[in-house]
Amino acid sequence: MAIKYELIKECKQTGARLGKIHTPHGTIETPIFMPVGTQATVKSMTPEELKEIESQIILSNTYHLYLRPGHDLVEKAGGLHKFMNWDRPILTDSGGFQVFSLGDLRKISEEGVEFRSHIDGSKHFISPEKAIEIQNSLGSDIIMAFDECAPYPADREYVKNSLERTTRWAKRCKKAHKNTDTQGLFGIIQGGIYKDMREQSAKEITELDFPGYAVGGLSVGEPKPLMYEVLEYTTPLMPKNKPRYLMGVGSPDCLIEGVIRGIDMFDCVLPTRIARNGTAMTSQGRVTIKQARFYDDFTPLDPECDCYTCRNYTKAYLRHLFKANEILSARLFSYHNLYFLLKLMKNIREAIKNDNLLDYRKEFFEKYGYEL
Numbered sequence: 001m002a003i004k005y006e007l008i009k010e011c012k013q014t015g016a017r018l019g020k021i022h023t024p025h026g027t028i029e030t031p032i033f034m035p036v037g038t039q040a041t042v043k044s045m046t047p048e049e050l051k052e053i054e055s056q057i058i059l060s061n062t063y064h065l066y067l068r069p070g071h072d073l074v075e076k077a078g079g080l081h082k083f084m085n086w087d088r089p090i091l092t093d094s095g096g097f098q099v100f101s102l103g104d105l106r107k108i109s110e111e112g113v114e115f116r117s118h119i120d121g122s123k124h125f126i127s128p129e130k131a132i133e134i135q136n137s138l139g140s141d142i143i144m145a146f147d148e149c150a151p152y153p154a155d156r157e158y159v160k161n162s163l164e165r166t167t168r169w170a171k172r173c174k175k176a177h178k179n180t181d182t183q184g185l186f187g188i189i190q191g192g193i194y195k196d197m198r199e200q201s202a203k204e205i206t207e208l209d210f211p212g213y214a215v216g217g218l219s220v221g222e223p224k225p226l227m228y229e230v231l232e233y234t235t236p237l238m239p240k241n242k243p244r245y246l247m248g249v250g251s252p253d254c255l256i257e258g259v260i261r262g263i264d265m266f267d268c269v270l271p272t273r274i275a276r277n278g279t280a281m282t283s284q285g286r287v288t289i290k291q292a293r294f295y296d297d298f299t300p301l302d303p304e305c306d307c308y309t310c311r312n313y314t315k316a317y318l319r320h321l322f323k324a325n326e327i328l329s330a331r332l333f334s335y336h337n338l339y340f341l342l343k344l345m346k347n348i349r350e351a352i353k354n355d356n357l358l359d360y361r362k363e364f365f366e367k368y369g370y371e372l
């Protein structure tokens, strides 16, 4: 079996869990944050730097790699691990979300989705079978079913039709998936913000018996309390002995709140995206370095952080790099932000172990400036 989940401990106070996911490229300790490497690179980071900050698994993307450089080339290179020189686990998203949020959407049918490339406007068609074929070529350890991520807001009728098509597509993905012994196919639960529809989608998708399940259709612009509410009634419907993955979530508060509600895996472009805008996640909240007040501030980005960036550079220098549009700026901010989130997940795992996750949340929120 490609993917095996080991439930280590259930938190006494919350829905949080400690676990291990065994994959052909190594074991992942959960709860975990997965850095996003959309085009076969976590932007500006080398694989060695990702290992230095203890990144256990990274994400890449079917839609992007299909369009460029083409999954055939990656297969010819010996697969994505070899192509990008990353020998630890990789998860690939199926392209469902990207087609809807990136491509110039042409039309969606029972067969699949026709769209125009965001790169050159060329016309393409991706079916559930095609999305699986591409991921089988890439050779990622965890692959995702081809689904429709309903937009927010969307009315009940749209969400119901969309989740039922997602179920039919999930069955087609399961049938098309070839490498079941080396690649684990995760199902994706949809249903928008409607409890009865989340229940229907969870039932239909978990009946298909995948090695892991994602909660899709969230982090699409809905208010955070609404996302937490959906998780509250959705994760209990997901098997305890399988990993639970919340797609597209990556701010510190959402990670903690998601773990408390039973989520094991997260991904988001946020840490690397805001890094390129000179914004850091720090123990005292966000720091946006372009502010004039940092001109002659010779203290580290985050006094409580022991990462390479914080040990070797000052805010004044980092502000200079950002203002001068230096490439090193993106690198040093990306390194710190990823380190910050991975360290947060390590602290969360520790707090679950010591049964004090709620105290940890309180302390973190007070310092970071979140309201409980």
Ligand SMILES: CC1(C)O[C@H]2[C@@H](O1)[C@@]1(COC(C)(C)O1)O[C@@H]2CNc1nc2cc3nc(N)[nH]c(=O)c3cc2[nH]1
Pocket (backbone or CB within 6 Å): 093, 094, 095, 096, 097, 098, 101, 144, 145, 147, 148, 149, 150, 188, 215, 216, 217, 218, 219, 220, 221, 247, 248, 249, 268, 269, 270, 273
């Ligand atoms: C950078 C940032 C914060 O990450 C968010 C947010 O912007 C942004 C960027 O476009 C909007 C929509 C406005 O939301 O979507 C980013 C991540 N949210 C997300 N990624 C997802 C990926 C998904 N993949 C699949 N296959 N199925 C899903 O249901 C799914 C849902 C997802 N939700």
